[in-house]
Amino acid sequence: xxxxxxxxxxxxxxxxxxxxxxxxxxxxxxxxxxxxxxxxxxxxxxxxxxxxxxxxxxxxxxxxxxxxxxxxxxxxxxxxxxxxxxxxxxxxxxxxxxxxxxxxxxxxxxxxxxxxxxxxxxxxxxxxxxxxxxxxxxxxxxxxxxxxxxxxxxxxxxxxxxxxxxxxxxxxxxxxxxxxxxxxxxxxxxxxxxxxxxxxxxxxxxxxxxxxxxx
Amino acid sequence: xxxxxxxxxxxxxxxxxxxxxxxxxxxxxxxxxxxxxxxxxxxxxxxxxxxxxxxxxxxxxxxxxxxxxxxxxxxxxxxxxxxxxxxxxxxxxxxxxxxxxxxxxxxxxxxxxxxxxxxxxxxxxxxxxxxxxxxxxxxxxxxxxxxxxxxxxxxxxxxxxxxxxxxxxxxxxxxxxxxxxxxxxxxxxxxxxxxxxxxxxxxxxxxxxxxxxxxxxxxxxxxxxxxxxxxxxxxxxxxxxxxxxxxxxxxxxxxxxxxxxxxxxxxxxxxxxxxxxxxxxxxxxxxxxxxxxxxxxxxxxxxxxxxxxxxxxxxxxxxxxxxxxxxxxxxxxxxxxxxxxxxxxxxxxxxxxxxxxxxxxxxxxxxxxxxxxxxxxxxxxxxxxxxxxxxxxxxxxxxxxxxxxxxxxxxxxxxxxxxxxxxxxxxxxxxxxxxxxxxxxxxx
Numbered sequence: 234x235x236x237x238x239x240x241x242x243x244x245x246x247x248x249x250x251x252x253x254x255x256x257x258x259x260x261x262x263x264x265x266x267x268x269x270x271x272x273x274x275x276x277x278x279x280x281x282x283x284x285x286x287x288x289x290x291x292x293x294x295x296x297x298x299x300x301x302x303x304x305x306x307x308x309x310x311x312x313x314x315x316x317x318x319x320x321x322x323x324x325x326x327x328x329x330x331x332x333x334x335x336x337x338x339x340x341x342x343x344x345x346x347x348x349x350x351x352x353x354x355x356x357x358x359x360x361x362x363x364x365x366x367x368x369x370x371x372x373x374x375x376x377x378x379x380x381x382x383x384x385x386x387x388x389x390x391x392x393x394x395x396x397x398x399x400x401x402x403x404x405x406x407x408x409x410x411x412x413x414x415x416x417x418x419x420x421x422x423x424x425x426x427x428x429x430x431x432x433x434x435x436x437x438x439x440x441x442x443x444x445x446x447x448x
Numbered sequence: 449x450x451x452x453x454x455x456x457x458x459x460x461x462x463x464x465x466x467x468x469x470x471x472x473x474x475x476x477x478x479x480x481x482x483x484x485x486x487x488x489x490x491x492x493x494x495x496x497x498x499x500x501x502x503x504x505x506x507x508x509x510x511x512x513x514x515x516x517x518x519x520x521x522x523x524x525x526x527x528x529x530x531x532x533x534x535x536x537x538x539x540x541x542x543x544x545x546x547x548x549x550x551x552x553x554x555x556x557x558x559x560x561x562x563x564x565x566x567x568x569x570x571x572x573x574x575x576x577x578x579x580x581x582x583x584x585x586x587x588x589x590x591x592x593x594x595x596x597x598x599x600x601x602x603x604x605x606x607x608x609x610x611x612x613x614x615x616x617x618x619x620x621x622x623x624x625x626x627x628x629x630x631x632x633x634x635x636x637x638x639x640x641x642x643x644x645x646x647x648x649x650x651x652x653x654x655x656x657x658x659x660x661x662x663x664x665x666x667x668x669x670x671x672x673x674x675x676x677x678x679x680x681x682x683x684x685x686x687x688x689x690x691x692x693x694x695x696x697x698x699x700x701x702x703x704x705x706x707x708x709x710x711x712x713x714x715x716x717x718x719x720x721x722x723x724x725x726x727x728x729x730x731x732x733x734x735x736x737x738x739x740x741x742x743x744x745x746x747x748x749x750x751x752x753x754x755x756x757x758x759x760x761x762x763x764x765x766x767x768x769x770x771x772x773x774x775x776x777x778x779x780x781x782x783x784x785x786x787x788x789x790x791x792x793x794x795x796x797x798x799x800x801x802x803x804x805x806x807x808x809x810x811x812x813x814x815x816x817x818x819x820x821x822x823x824x825x826x827x828x829x830x831x832x833x834x835x836x837x838x839x840x841x842x843x844x845x846x847x848x849x850x851x852x853x854x855x856x857x858x859x860x861x862x863x864x865x866x867x868x869x870x871x872x873x874x875x876x877x878x879x880x881x882x883x884x885x886x887x888x889x890x891x892x
Contacts, residue, residue: 261802263788272836273799274791285753285789286800406838407798447587 265289271406293317297366298385298409299423299440304365307352307380311365323364325353341377345398354378360424368424381423386410401439412440524558527645527889534882553578554887555645557613567620573613581606612697614665624673631667631697635685635710636726637765637778640664646889649814649824649851651863654778655832655843656808661782662728662761666690666706667697683712691730692759702756706730719770726763732756733790756790757803759783772816779809784835801835808832814851821860824851841871857891 262274265287269275276287279294282301290296290303294317297304305317308324322336327350334340334353344351355362356377357369363378370379383397387409391402394410401413415421415428415438422428422440429439429446528551535547556576563569581593596602616630633640639648639657652658668689675682690696691706708728715721735754740747765778784804786792791800814826830845849863865883869876 261804262800263786263791266800268802269799270838271798272802272838273794274802275799282800285755286791 263287271408291315295366296385297423299381299426299442302365307364307366309364309366320364322353323355326350327353343377343379352380363424368422370421372419372421381412383410384412384423403436403439413437415440519562521561522558523561523892524556525644525646525889525891526556527554527887528552529554529651530886532884534884555889557644569618570616571618572615575611575613576608577611578606578608581608616670622673624675626672628670628672629668631665632670632687633665634662634708634728635670635672635687636662636708636728636761636763637724637780638722638767638776639778645887646857646859646891649774649812649826649861650828650847650849651861651885651887652847652865654808654810654812654828654830655845656778656780656810656830659806659808659832659834661780661806661808662708662726662763663692663696663706663730666708668705679716681712681714683710683714685710685726687728689730692732694734701735701754702731702733704731704733719768719773722765722767724763724765726761726765728761729759731758753787753790755786755792757784757786757792759785772818774814774816775812777809777811779807781805781807804835806832806834821852821854824853825849826851838873839876840869842869844868844870855890859887859889861885861887861889863887 258268261268263286265277265280266274267277276282276296277289279296280287280289281296281303293305293309294303295306296302305311308320309317310320310323312318320339322334322339325334325336325339326332327334327342327344329342329344329351332342332350334342336353339353339355341354341356342351343354354367354377356375357363357371358376359371360369363369367378367380369376381398383394383399386394386397386399388394388402388404389408390404391400394400394402397410399410399412401411403409403411412422413436417428417430417438420426420428420440425442426440427443427446429441431437431439431447433447530549530551532549533547537547558574558576560572561570580591583591585591593607594604595607597605612631614631614633616628616632618626618628620626635641637657639653640662642648645651666687666689668687670685670687670689672685673683685708687706687708689706689708690700691702691704693699693701695701706729708726708730710724710726712722712724715723733754733756735752735756739750739752741750742748759782761780761782763778763780765776767774767776769775782805784806786801786803793799794801808831810828810830812826812828814824816822816824825848827846827848830843830847832843834840834843845865845867847863847865849861852860854860863885865885867881869879872879
């Protein structure tokens with residue numbers, strides 16, 4: 234009898250200890266998350282970080298990777314019902330030649346260096362004058378609402394980020410495209426982010442949130 | 449989802465710091481983080497141990513309890529260590545630890561004990577610390593607790609803190625049932641119950657012990673007892689506590705009590721064989737305080753979820769003594785499952801911490817000679833699988849050393865340790881951390 238009790242206790246103990254071993258990748262994260270190659274839980278596509286987990290964005294929204302917020306895509310704005318709607322003239326393709334920005338508000342054609350076509354946008358004074366997906370480029374002589382392309386895009390090398398504003402592949406941890414070669418103090422970065430000097434880490438400068446930037 | 453790299457790098461630094469600390473007996477400048485606790489239950493004042501092998505484990509700290517003792521007894525132990533890290537100046541770990549060879553005053557622990565009656569006892573243990581002086585932060589700054597001494601013309605002095613290691617009152621309900629209430633050492637394995645620096649053979653704990661896969665101590669109720677069955681001794685422990693938390697000694701933020709237990713068997717097989725199995729289940733919660741707002745004329749209280757997870761830990765241990773030969777081993781596992789909406793950040797600069805299964809094991813062998821201050825050569829191997837990360841898969845260490853006992857209450861130790869990281873990616877693939885540690889520990 235005693236032996237049976239001991240055997241039962243031992244069996245229960247071993248079963249309990251082994252229970253934890255049965256932890257595959259699909260079981261390691263919570264709702265709207267996935268286990269990444271970096272061995273951490275990250276939000277699934279079209280979900281953003283909130284305190285304690287991830288929340289999905291509404292249909293039609295996109296993720297602002299730098300600020301972890303659900304925003305309307307470039308060229309759209311949120312209506313009174315919270316739905317993203319096209320804004321006439323905003324984001325229309327332009328080249329300053331045959332494709333012009335005829336809307337009286339979005340009359341600025343923003344063309345990236347080395348690009349032939351751009352998008353129609355508006356002048357601004359600060360971020361409040363731009364839609365959520367845009368940043369007021371106050372470092373320009375004539376500030377305008379601009380976007381940053383490629384931020385957060387998965388990459389293995391900077392070749393994967395070529396052609397985007399986020400042209401640097403951070404391969405140490407996140408393996409995503411980041412915005413590099415900014416100027417500390419000028420902060421040519423997406424809204425609410427700053428240019429961070431990481432030269433002591435061998436990374437040069439990168440755009441990051443102020444709280445993530447070592448002082 | 450991305451987050452900028454700076455935090456990732458800081459997380460890596462923390463990881464390396466953790467590795468070095470656990471791998472090779474490395475401790476912050478002073479005091480040493482080695483837990484300074486004597487064996488439970490209720491260690492009495494130290495007396496000279498005999499020369500038998502049992503003395504390896506207790507050094508006189510585990511004698512039979514006396515009956516009622518009106519006197520308050522104060523005793524304790526202390527240790528001083530000389531540490532040598534063999535680090536290159538450009539090693540990542542060199543930025544995190546004082547790489548200079550150095551002396552370090554480690555533990556200074558005082559016990560206060562009184563037998564209130566034949567069946568009631570009180571034990572309190574405090575550790576005196578130099579901390580937070582010398583605490584190093586992620587940004588490279590170091591705390592300095594210098595202040596002016598008003599008793600000495602405001603000349604500078606450095607102040608330190610006190611850690612209450614444990615305090616409990618215990619009562620013998622029955623010859624086979626004793627109950628403790630208060631803060632007590634978690635009864636699991638061999639090391640956590642018997643690991644004051646004079647009592648342990650080496651200079652540092654195995655990784656699986658140091659990482660606290662079981663909580664090192666708990667606050668609540670602890671019942672224990674033994675039963676002799678022929679040549680065998682069967683023991684049990686059962687615990688009910690606040691579980692883990694940032695304020696576990698006086699708050700239970702999730703109001704979810706943790707339970708645990710341990711069974712032991714001592715048998716006269718080829719000497720003496722002691723076997724044990726332990727289990728623990730509880731919930732960890734770290735959150736901000738409640739928020740109260742007035743809505744529609746009513747006071748509405750909200751409790752933030754904070755970071756919270758459920759954990760289960762299991763351990764098995766064996767201690768075999770045969771003549772002057774001593775062999776002990778433990779294996780410890782821990783499973784963590786975060787609650788929805790209460791997941792902690794990863795600590796590696798990106799994303800959230802995953803649910804995890806971690807485990808570790810070690811083996812320690814020693815042989816104690818009668819001559820030359822009871823010289824005791826020993827070897828310890830340590831294997832640990834931490835929470836998965838892209839930087840690290842496994843930590844392995846091997847340590848060997850000598851232990852002397854010139855007096856029953858004084859122990860001298862010398863230990864060389866080497867740690868490495870099997871399966872690690874390039875960053876740590878070829879890293880070997882080596883240390884040499886000398887220590888003198890005594891009971892007073």
